[in-house]
Structures are given as structure tokens and as C-alpha cells.
Amino acid sequence: MKQQFKPKQIAQICAALALLNPALFTFAQNSPTTVIVTGSRFEENLNQVPANVNIITREEIENSSSNTIPQVLSQIGGLRVSGLNSSSLNLDASVDMGGFGPTGNSTTAVLVDGIRINPIDSGNVDWSTIPIDSIERIEILQGGASVQYGNGAVGGVINIITNGGKKNINQVSASYGTWGTSINNAIFRNTVEKTTFQISANTSNTNGWRPNTAANAYSIDAKIFQDLGGGDRAYIDVYYGYTNSKLASPVLGLVGSGNPLSVSPEDAGNNYTTNNLGFRQGLTKSMGENYIFEVDTSYNNKTSFYYTPQADYFVSLDPSDIYSYGYAGSPMNNKLQGWQLAISPRVKANFAGIGTTIIGYDFSKANQAGSSTYSPLSQSIILANQKDYYYYNNLTHDSQNATQINNSVYVIQKIPLSKVFEASGGFRRQVQQASTTSTSVYAANGTVNNSQQFAANAGDIALNANYLPGQHVYIKWNQSFRFPNVDEYWAFGTNPDGAYELVFNGILQPQTTQTYEIGGNWSIWKSKITSSIFKSMTQNEISYNPSTGANYNSIYQTNRGGILLDVATNITSSFNVGIGGKYQKSYYANGPYSGNPIPIVPDTLLNARANYLITSRWSVGGVVNYVSNQYYDSAPNYYSATPVMPSYVVGDIFTSYKFMGIEGRLTIKNVGNAQYSTYGTGMGRFSTYSYYPSEPRSVFASVKYNFN
Template sequence: LLGILIVVIGASFPASGADEQLQSNEITMEEVVVTGTRTAEEIKKVPANITVITRRDIETSNAKNVPDLLRTQEGIVVRDFLGNGKTVDVDLRGFGETASSNTLVLMDGRRVNAIDLSGVDWTQIPLEQIDRIEIVRGTGSVLYGDNAVGGVINIITKTPGKKPHAKVAVILGSYGRNKESVSFSGGQGKVAASLFATYDSTNGYRENNAFRAKDAGAKIVLDPSEILRFTLSGSYHSDQYGLPGYLSKAEVELDRQATNSPLDNAYTRDKYADLGMDLDLAGLGRVVADISYRKRDSETNWVSWLWTSETETKTKGFTPHYVWEGSLAGHENTFIAGVDLYWTDMDILTSSERVDKDSQGYYFNNALSLFENLILSVGARHERVEYEFDTTTADVKPVDRKEAYSAGLTYTYQGRSSLFVRANKSFRFPLTDELFSSFSGLNADLKPQEGKHYELGIRHYFSKKMYLTATLYRAAFDNEIFYNPLTFTNENHPETLHRGIEIGAKADPCRFFTCFANYTYEKATFEKEPFDGNDIPAVPKNRGNFGFNIHDFIPGVTLTAQYNYVGSSYAISDQANQHEKLESYYTIDSKIAYKWKNLEAFFGVNNITDEKYSQYVVAGWSGLVFYPSPERNWVAGINVRF
């Protein structure tokens, strides 16, 4: 009934202009990003391998969530525990099991990484509200501090416009999936606002794999003058889901959709508010500041283990920074300096314990044009972190400090093309779960992880509609943090080495055809005993993607397809490399969409070849255990804009 209503309403509104549609098919002339420098800058001027996933990329994909979008990008491995996007590792530059603590995830510049092992909750970010995703590969420790070791992913939500706009959408799919969403935006005078609400439900691929989520949020933009802007945003997310757990190899062969924990379940309640200010001081620079608050309640019920965990986490943030762009002795210069302050309090309600983590980061970055096409970038950061573990048996307050540095050269040529080289020093502080346990107390021997990074890259445009990127990198780490399954503790490994090459290409050779391809070779190894020479688990050496988009060859019709390959690797926690390697796997996904006036309908199939594989595999006491991934599945939907 709702689908019929959408069709009726949609047919009554005028179609979008053809010029706008054609423009969206072109490769952007000058892509501008904010994540690489914390201010708007052209990609070609930033000494890093950067990718922007645009709104059009999102709309033409078969993705159900943000990790589905990321898995098609070079240098990234995605491991989905549950197959529904709730609990996912997104790995930039080969950290395996600790990927979530070595990749920093931002939403509109606000940190969303947890202070404990729970990682990032990707389901709190509905695809419908995303404008673009910026991926900066390689360490961002100078600008962002803790966690930004392998790279930074910034999810940027839509900014409301003045013209009234609304959208209603319905999606159906395999495993009883249904999703409904509605959004509205508009404004008048100096104010613009947007609202959205979403309900997403699926029974899941496996038994006890159901997932139900509700989201609602709003954003208000106020421009009281030409030099001042305020942005107020907030959202509420709630979900409940089953925990099907792992299966042995024999159990997977017997029934890969089965579960050994039919009653295990969890729920989440997550809400945040953010107030941002952007003040233009004309020739004196700009002041940008954000104040944020987040409250997250979670409960996990391991009925099969007769254990429940319930936590309440509150995070407050204040992140002001100053930007000056001007001429320094006749040379263009951009200077940025800022402070990142975060206070996180976690109450473990089931054990009457409290865990706090407070951090203060002070940084600067300066980009000076030595010549018209040669830019020197240098930066530094000092960060202090203080923990407090208040338990029934102890009250300890460890404190640590670390510094990060960066230096890079960027040479621009032929319009949009550029070469870059950079060297960086990174750090990562231990997560609270890694540093302290109520059973064993403070892990006093655990040190912060430190790394030295070197990169050389090129972004070359063969024409306005075809480019190639290639990046060589090497990162050597002291005290990289790993979980030791033999001692049940987290430990530092003396030395590890990560090196590889990332290659990507995109072409728009004619009005109706776009294609992309990328390949990543990555080798991550232990460099000293007890695992000297062994591969770091869960880091495949070879990965690749290829895809194409045919649009408006038949008016209104868009066909997309993509191939995703992940090579073999050792299972998580198999530092000894004693188990057999996991087999490589590939998936092929495709989608066809038809747009008429303000109405769009689509149908897609994921894993067309019905590949049987597991993204997440762990080496346990009894051998390898598996979290099977979904087989062939379909999705269909209809939406209308008015």
C-alpha cells in the first residue's frame, strides 16, 4: 500500500532537469576534501592517497550500509561478523584483528570510535543521510591523534538547502528485509533544516540473526551573517539483534545458517548532539569549533554462557581550530592549529564499575607553496591521555603522552595531476579493555604503539575523464598491540612491518559509461621473535575490485555491476601461522534502476555466483571457527522525491 502511495504522489511532481543529470555523470573537475587537512582543500594539493565516495556512487551501488561501500575501495578489507553491518571491522593498511582501533572513523568530523573493544557502530549512520565519504589512507595522527594509524574515514552528512525537498523510500530484500525511510529539508531566509526517520528490519541470513533498527535525526543551519554560520545536528538510534555466534568447520559444512546460541541477543540505544560554529575573520583567518555530546547504552545477553553485560557511555567533545590562508613572503600558505578535547565516562552497570578516558590533543599543520606547483606540508601533535579504572578492587589512574610528526611534498602538474611524498610518525594508545581487566587488574606492561610511515604516490589525469592513482607505502611499528589467545591478555610485539602498493583507476569515456578498477598488494609481518617472519593474521596479500556503470543509454535506466576479490590469509589470532590459510573468495553484485520524473525503482542481486565464504574466521583452542557470510541475496526498492 505504501509503495502504491509513493507512485501516485511521485507522478504528480515535475521531473528534474536533464542538465543536472548529465552533470552528475562527469568525473568531478576539482574534488575538494576537508579530512586531509581539516579545512577545504583540493585533493591534488594533499600529500596522501584520498578517495571520495560521492552521493551518486552511493545511489548507484547495491550497498546496504557504509561498510558495503568501503569494501570496493583499494587498501580496505571489510569483515562483517553478523552479515548485517552491525559489528564490522574496516581495515585500512593491514592491521587484522585490531583494525577497528587503528582506523579512525569520523561523522562530520566527530570521532565515533569507542574507547573499548566494541569498535565502531556502523548502523548508526543511515546511508540515506550521507552526502559523501572521504577516505584518507595512511596515518592521520598529527591532525586527529589516537586511532588514526592506518587512515581516516570521514562520513559527511547532507547539508539542508533552502528549496523544499522530501523523499520517501521503501526497500525489500532477502531474509525478510524491509526498510522504510522518510526525509524532508528546506529553509527560508537565514535558516535551513532537515529531518529524517528510518526503520530497518531483517531476519538475517542465519538463525538468531535478526536485526531491527530505528533512526531519527535533524540538522539546522543558521547563517546570521555572511561571516558566521552555526550548525546544530543530532540523531537517535536504537536497535536489537541476535548473536548467532561461531560454527566449527564441520558445522558449516552441515548447515552454514545454523547457530549454537539461539537465545543470545543484544540491544543499543545511541544518541548525539553537535553544535558547530564557523566564523570568517576575513584576512585574519577563520575559527571553527564544535561541541558534541553522545550517550550510548548497550546490553549484551550471552544466554548460552549465563552472562550479561550492560554499559552506559557518555562522551563530551570540544574541538576548536584556527585556519589562516594567505600569502607568506609572496608564497601561498595555509596554517591550521587546534585543540581536540574529549571526555568519556563508561559505567559498567552489571558490575558497578566505572572506566573513564580523557584526552587532550594539541596540533598544527602548515602547507607552504615553495613554488607555484610545489607545496611543503609539515605538522606536529602532542596528545595526553588519562585513564581511570574504578572497580570494587582497585582505583587506578594511568597517564600517558605521545607525539606525532609529519612532513610532505606535493608537486602538481598538468592541471589536476600531482605527485607526493611524505613521512609521518604515528601513535595509538591502548583501548580500555586492552589496558585493564576487572579479573587481572592493570596491564602495566602494555605500552602505546608507535609507527614510522613513508609514502610515495601519484594521481595522474590522462584526460578530464580518466585518472590513475598509485601509492607505495612502508610503515614500521614498535610495540604494535595484539591479543594473545594463550595468555588471554593484550601484549606488545617488539617490531612489525607493513608495506604495500595501492592502485586505482576510474574512467568516464563516454556520456553513458563509467568504470573503475583497483588493486592492493599488502604484506604485513612480525619482525622479531616469537613470531619473526610470520604474516600478521587476517591481512590478505592480494585484493582487487572492478566495476562499471551504464547510465541513460536507455533513457532513465542505470545498470551497475562490480566484482570484489579478497585473497587468502591466516585466521584471526593465528600469529603462529599454524593453521591452514583461509581460501580466497570473490563476490559479484549487480543492480538495475529506472528513473522516471521524481520516481525511481531498482532491483539488485548480491553475490550472484552464490559464493560460500566467511569474512570473519578465528583460530581457537579447538581449531578454526567461522562466522558464515550471506549467500546469493536480492534487494528491491522504490523511492520518490517531491
């Protein structure tokens, strides 16, 4: 792998940033009155939360080199972000907070204003529906939080807060960069008496740096926030997002080999389109001095289309071709139509001498229907070869339909033991009913129906010591869980006639994870320090085997453990630096694969960022991320200690100048022009080494105008 930065240069790069690129604004300082909502779903002091929580402020986002939310999470939050289509728009980015590798995005709960936005399948969060200018702050909670949020809150929680204060913000921005990339944002937020109106929008387009990687995205979000007095408030938020992207094939070989600009002809023209719309609403109402009632409601409707123009690439009309003749191609048009409805009422009660009690109920119902149709040529082949070539029932399309209904109740209790110590604990019981229907051109047994009900429990116990203003330490145990995604009900396998095709896999059991954690948060010496040490054990882990195409519950336990540290310090009012990192091990704990690492999980993540205000108008800054080597994605029975995906260092630098209400900025991303990849496949029954190359160096020029 070619790369101008080498891992051994990290210290030199970080030092250079600290000396040359200090900060424009101060990093977020956790004062004794810092208030968050992610810890318990109610507002509370950060130092009362027994968890590792970091806050990314609006100012930090504005004064960084980040153009998208995934870039914010990686460059400021220090999280592990990966993707296949590495364009500047990060439309398919996934976040792995818990070291779960290929299923990391399914074990990270992503919220907007406390409301879950994760899809019910294994797809990625639709980041494009959240205009980056609408963000007031991002709260990142590391570790399990299924007591508060239920399914999927195993590795951590990302809560994107768009409910801002009454400060008026009216600004527009435009960026243009390499490969014809343009990113435009606007936000208009104004308060009239006790009513705040906010509308934000984004348009993004890129030609892509590789063939067949062009993409565009558009989103708009409109919100009304009403202050009802006495701490009572309500809001309604309506949004719409559209994306259209192409996906190039991987490069065959080890990372760094081959031609990253090459694209397999059978993948030429592949196109993926989504339409995503919905609403979110929330109400907070005081009921006397000691009770607070809150309720959230949300609805989402998403339609996705995947078009494969070369679906018949391997079709043969030659009878002498014994390998391909008589077989149809792959589906040409694939459609997914899904919706989710959720409601979450909860109440918080403060009892003198006893503490705080939170009781809540979560209900959600979701459905996703999928259909796959074949080209006219393949349809004629299917109809002409009934039974002889594994085609049945004169079907010319495949279809799947799945419904999930979730009901759960939870309780959280906090008991003050003294002025310093507070004990807390919680419990959640979630029951999921899942039902499916599927049929296929290969299904000799026609339509297959199935239904299943599973339940999972979450719990936590913690002791928090808030011994000084802005300083606390905690010790904690928790159990979290995740249910299978709807697409994990199906897999590639052998159908009743022996053909290797998409078949019903069965509804899998939920996985459970127990985590032991000790950590703390300290605001001292003009610095914010957050750190924790953790150890977790997972049973029934929901996994995918690339060599067999099967989704399954692993019968072997997997363990994870490590340490996190983040330090942000204000050296002076114009000079600020931050460093952070995570060291972790993710591995099989028993069975024939005992000691083998989980693929696509780097052991070490390091992050350094810094800004410097040269004058009142001119500033410079930068960020550097280091990711250690990791294992290619492969089945556990194909594990090999070598080769591995190599480590890499990626750095961005920028400079900006302000004049009155106008700000101009020049950003160089991947300034060292590192050639790297965040995802690659290893050897397997149907695969060989391949990787998706990430974007090389790019340059962006931006201008922002503030109307206030």
C-alpha cells in the same frame, strides 16, 4: 569452500561488467576545484593535499547496490570490511584500512562532519546512527593522520560528510528482500533563505539467514545549517539510534566445512541491544581576510545490553561432577553505559610569502561503566561456595569503570616553494589520563583501582608537486599513534587464587607507527586515478593473544607495506567503469615470529564496478570484490602456514527504471552464491578452527519516490 566464482575468473568478470553494465552517473572527477576537509580539517583544494584521498559522492551511493555504509565502503571505496553477524544490515561491521587485522577497527578513525564517532572501547562504529540518505559524500584518506586527528588515525580516516549544499532533497525509499529483510530511508532537506533544515531517518529489519541472526535498527537525524554570510556558517546536529541484534555461534571447522545453519544450544537466544544518542555542532567564522576560526563540539551517550539466556548451560548440581559442580555459570545480563564529550577549536592563518599555519587544541573526556549480573541459580552457587571455589566478598556481580581524559595541541605549517612545489609539516602532542576501578566475584583482593598517564607524539613532513590542474604527486613521512581502548585494560587471565577469569590487565602504553609514502592523483582523459606506495613500521603494537586471553604491548616490531590503485573513468556520458585494488604485506619484523604474517589481513583486495545507462530511464550496473586468502585469527605462538582462510569473489548486479519521480530497482547480492567468511579463529589454548559464514545470495526489490 564452495563458490561459483573462482579467483582466476576475476578478469573475465571485470570485463563482463565493463561491457554489459556501464554507469548511470559519472564517477566523481577530481576537478582542479575539488574541495575536501579531511586533509587539514579546513576546506582546501584536493590537489594541495599530500595524501591518498578518494571521494565517494552522493550520486555514486544512490546508483550502487549498497544498502548500508559498510557496503558503500567495501563496494565503492574498495576497503576491507569484515564482521561476525553477516546479516544484510552490517550492524557489527569493522573496517581495517591499515592491515592491522583483529585491531583494524581501532586504527581507523571514523568521522561525521569531521567529528570522531569511534567508541572508546574495541567495539565497532555504530553505523546505524547515520541514515545513508543523509550522506553528501564520503572522504577516504589512506594512511596515518594523527597530526590532524590524534588517537587511532593510523591506518586511515573515513570522513562522512552530511553537511550538504542548499539543494532541496525530499525523498523516501523502501526495499524488501530475502529473509524478510526490509530497509526504509527518508530525507527531507529544504532551504529557506539562508537556513537549511534537514531530517533523515532509517528503519531496517531482517529475520537473518542463520538461526539467531535476526536484527533491527532505527535511526533519526535532525540538522539545522545556517549560512552566516561571507563564508561563515554554523550547524547543529541531533541524532538517535537503536539496534537490536542476535549473534549466532561460529561454525566449527575450516571455512566451507560444517553446516552454516547450525547454532550451539548454549548460544541460543543471545541478544544485543544499543541505544545511542547525542549531538554535534560546528562553527566557522572569518576573522579578517587572513584568519579563519572553527570550533566543533560533540556529546554522545550510549547504553548497551547483552543478554545470555543460556548462561547456566554448563552449571551442574551433581556433587559427583568434579569439573562443574560448585561453579557458577557465566553472567546473564551485561550492561555498558558510556558517554563522550569533545571540543576542538582551531584557527587557520594565511601569511603572504610564508604560507598557511593551522593551530588547534583537542579536548575529550569519556567514561564507560560496565556491570555483569548472574542468574538466581548462579548467585546462590556463588554465595554458597565463598572461598572454596574462588568466590569472595559475597558479591553477586562484576563491575568495571574507566575514564579517559585527552588533551592535545597540534600545529600544521604549509610553505609554498614555487608555483609547483609546496612543503608541509605538522606536529601533535597528546596526553591521556586514564583511571579505572574494577571488582569481581572472583576478586580475593576486592576492588582494584589504577590510574596512569601516557603521552604520544605525531608528526609529518611532506612535499607536494601540483604541476598541472587536476594532477599532483607527493612524498611524505608521518608518525601516528593509538592509545589502548578501555576494554583492553582487562583480559582473561589467572587471578591471585589461580582461577582463569577476567582480571585487570593494566593500562597499556600507546603504540606508534612511522610511514613512508609516495603517491599522486590525476584527473586526465575523463578519468580519476589515485595511487600510492607505502611502508610502515609499528612499535608497542597493542595486541590480543587468543591463547592466553591477554591484551599486551608487543615487544616485536611489525611492518606493513604495499601499493594502492584506483581508477574511475567515464567512457561515455552513459558508460562508466572503475577498478581498484590494494596489495599489502603485514608481518612481524623481528623476534621469534619474524616473517610471520598478521592474521585476518588478506594480501590482495580487488574491486571492479560499472554502470550503463541504456535509455534515459533504464540502467544496469554491478560490482565485484575479490579478497585473497588470509590467516585465521590465532596467537603468534600458534601460527601455522596452513591451513588458511580461502580467497573469495563476491559480485552484485542491479537494474533500475525511473519514471517521473519514481525509481524502481531490482538487486541481486552475491549473485554467484559464494560461500565464504570474513573472520575465523585458528588453533589455540582455548580454541579450535571455526568461522562465521557470510550471507549467501539474496534478492532485493526497491522503490524510491522523489517529491521535488
